[in-house]
Structure formats: C-alpha cells, structure tokens
Amino acid sequence: MNLYLENKRVLITGGSKGLGKGIAKLFMEEGASVGICGRSQEALEHTRAELGSELLILQGDVTSREDRERILREFTEEYGGIDILVNNAGGSNGSAVLETSMEEFEEAFHLNYLSAVGMSKLAAEHMIKNEKGTIINISSIFGRESGGKPTYNASKAALISFTKSFADEMIRHGVRVSGVAPGSVLHPTGNWQKRLQENPDQINQYVQQNIPAQRFGTVEEIANTVVFLSSERASWVVGATLNVDGGQSYSNF
Template identity: 55%
Template sequence: MDLHLEKKNVLITGGSKGIGLEIAKRFVEEKANVSIVGRDIEYLNKAKDLLGNITIYQSDITNHYERSGLIDKYLLDHGHIDILVNNAGGSNGGEILETPMEKFYEAFELNYFSVVDLSKQVIKSMKKQKSGSILNISSIYGRESGGKVTYNNSKAALISFTKALSSEVIQYGIRVNSIAPGSIIHESSIWEKLSQEKQMEIETFLDTQIPAKRFGTPEEIANVAVFLASDQASWIVGATINVDGGQSKMNF
C-alpha cells in the first residue's frame, strides 16, 4: 500500500530511541522529511547516524519555553508541518499514598501537558494549509488498571484529549488519533531490564497476561503509526487503537 507520505514534514518527540526511533525509521522508509526531538544529544546523534538524512532537535519538552522555541525553530527550518507524533513519555512514582504530588505533576507535564501544548502550536500552522495529522502515543493502561498510577492517569487524560481535540479540528482537515501500546520490549525499556533480572517472573507474565505469549516490538507500533498518520486512514478520527497482542482486558 502506498501511504503517500513522500516529502511530508514529520516531527516526532522522543524520537531518538525505542518506539520513537522505530517510528522515525518507518517514516524515513516512506521517504518523508523526518525530524526527531530528544533531550540527550548523544542519542540524537546516534539516531541521525542510523537513519541518515533527518533533522535533530535537542529540547526538553517538559519545559513550556523550550516547547515554544522548538516549534518556532522547526517552522523556520521547514516552513510547515504535516504530521506531529507525540511519542515522548515516561513513568515514575509508585503506590498512590507513597507517591509525592510532584511526581504526579512531573508525569502530567511529560505525558499530557507537553502534548496539549505542542498540538495547539502546530495546529496554527496546519489550519493554514487545511490539512495535518497528529498522532499521540498513549497506553492500554490509560484505559484500565496496571502499571504506575501517575502514568495511568496521564495516559487516560491523553486518550480523552485525543478525542476532544479531534472533534474540534477535523473541520479544518486535521486528524487527531492515538495508539495505545501494550507491553513493548526494546533496549531502553523496563521490560528488557526485567527480562534479564527476573526471567522466571517475566515468563509467567507473558504466559498469563498476554494472549500472544510474547512482548510487542517497536516495529509493530511503528507500522500502525505510519498508517494512522497517512491519508489512507482519512476516516479514522479521534480513535485510540490498541496495539497489544490481546493484552488489554477491555472487551468493548
């Protein structure tokens, strides 16, 4: 299937490793003009060496001023943006009663407020061209219990935001959707570390919690990402698609 992504201007946050890096790779394969954002210049440079002709931006997207500077610089460099992938995210804290409030604020700044802010900024540009696609990377745990509460809460807010924003901007030709990954393994994931440290427990987890009996891969998320971002998914608006090997407990 030709996704018609050639020469599309794509910006991916958290694009220097893991799922974000694989999403960037797939867009490169589709001959898009790919730019990635990350905090660590070493990882950014490694990604550029791997992917070739991409643009890198070092930025801390938990900082409002850096987010504004990022989009201003991107539009100055590229003129316009066709696709924004809000992939950057992370987990912190523990049990609710043991987690200080600042950890909740930190989780929401990274997983939620950064997405709201960046999306609002790029929509100003997308409205002028009457087209665009915003893709948010959420989690199956934004819909059910499991994992850390700060992460779950912020990802639940992200799913709700995806639907709300999509309803506002589809009239301008801008589509907003989300992917909810299950447990995905890659070299910088917690699952990779746990697989080495607690092999028996992980084998039990895979056997009892994931019907597919294995972890998902970044490639399997990236394949869905490029499709959802493309015009081939033109009638998918405000959706959050589970990509989880059957792991989610939702049945509706």
C-alpha cells in the same frame, strides 16, 4: 500499499530511542522529511548517525513551554511547515499512590499529558492554515485500565480523553487527531528489557499469563500502526485511540 507519505514533514517527540526511534525510521523509509526531538544531544546524534544524516535533530525538553515553542519554530523554519506530529515523549515514575509525592504526579502529567497538549496546540496553528495535517498521540492500554503505575495510568488516560476532544474540534479544519495505545513492548532501552534481564522466569510467566499472543510486542509493530494512521489511507479515523497490544488489554472497545 502506497501510503503517500513522500516529502511529508514529520516531527516526533521523544524520538531518540525506543518507539520514537522506530517510528522515525519507518517514516524515513516511506520518504518523509523527519525531525526528532529529545533531551539528550548525545542520544539524538547517535540516532542520526544510525538512521541517516538527513534526519533533523532538535534538542529540548517538551515539558518546557519555551523549548516546545523553539522546537516547533526550528522545525518549521527548516522544512517550511509541518504535516504530521507524533507526540511520543513519555515515561513512568512513582509507585503506589500513598508512596508517591504530589510532585511526582505533577511531573508525570507534564511529561505524559501537558507536553502533548502544548505541542498539539502549536502544530495545529500551522496545520489550520494549510487546512490539513495529522496529530498522533502515543498513550497506553493502561490509560484505559489500571496496570502501570498510578501516575502513568492517570496521565495516559488524560491523553486519550484529550485525543477525542481535540479531534472533534480539529476535523472541521481538515486536521485529523488520533492515537495509539501500545501494550507491553520489548526494546533495548525499555523497562521490560531491564526487568527481563533481572528476572527472566518471572517476566516470561507474566507474558504467558497476560498477553494472549504469548509474546511482547515489537517497536516495528507499533511504528507500522502509527505510520498508517498518519497517512491518508486512514482518512476516516478521527478521535480514536487504537489498542496495539496482542490482545493484552481487557477492554472490549
């Protein structure tokens, strides 16, 4: 299936490793012009060496308003605009609610939620002028049900809600907003890989008991969904956040 993504201008936050890196790789294979941003210049350069010199790398912290504005400005100056934004930057912190400081809750919301809101608003200003564009927010199945750490669950729930609200606002301008909620995914730099190495019996038991597909998801499976939703083949998907989880989630919507 031709997704018609040749020469589309794609910016991916948190793109130097894990899901972001896999998403960037697949967009590049589809012929898109891709830029990634991340905090570590070393990691960004390593990813460019692996994926190809045509990959644009932009160092910055998306929890910073100034960095968000600079990243978007440098990207649009390089490519002349933006067609697709993938808000992938995120992370997990804290533990049980009573053992987690308010500062950690605030950090989680800045990273997992407010950074995506800020980047979306900036990108949308460009997309409205062209009367087209796509924004994809990467949340989690734990934004719909408690499963991760409380800071993570709450901030990803906020992102799912924002996705629907912003989608309803933007579609009249020709801009589609939707989301992907991954389940447990195994990749070299992820928490599941670390936990699997530390306690393989326990983690394998978790998989057997909690994932009907009886295995972890892969980066490629998440990336495939993101790239499809970014294309015109998904033109009637507006405001939905799609679970991509091998049946792991308990929700039936």
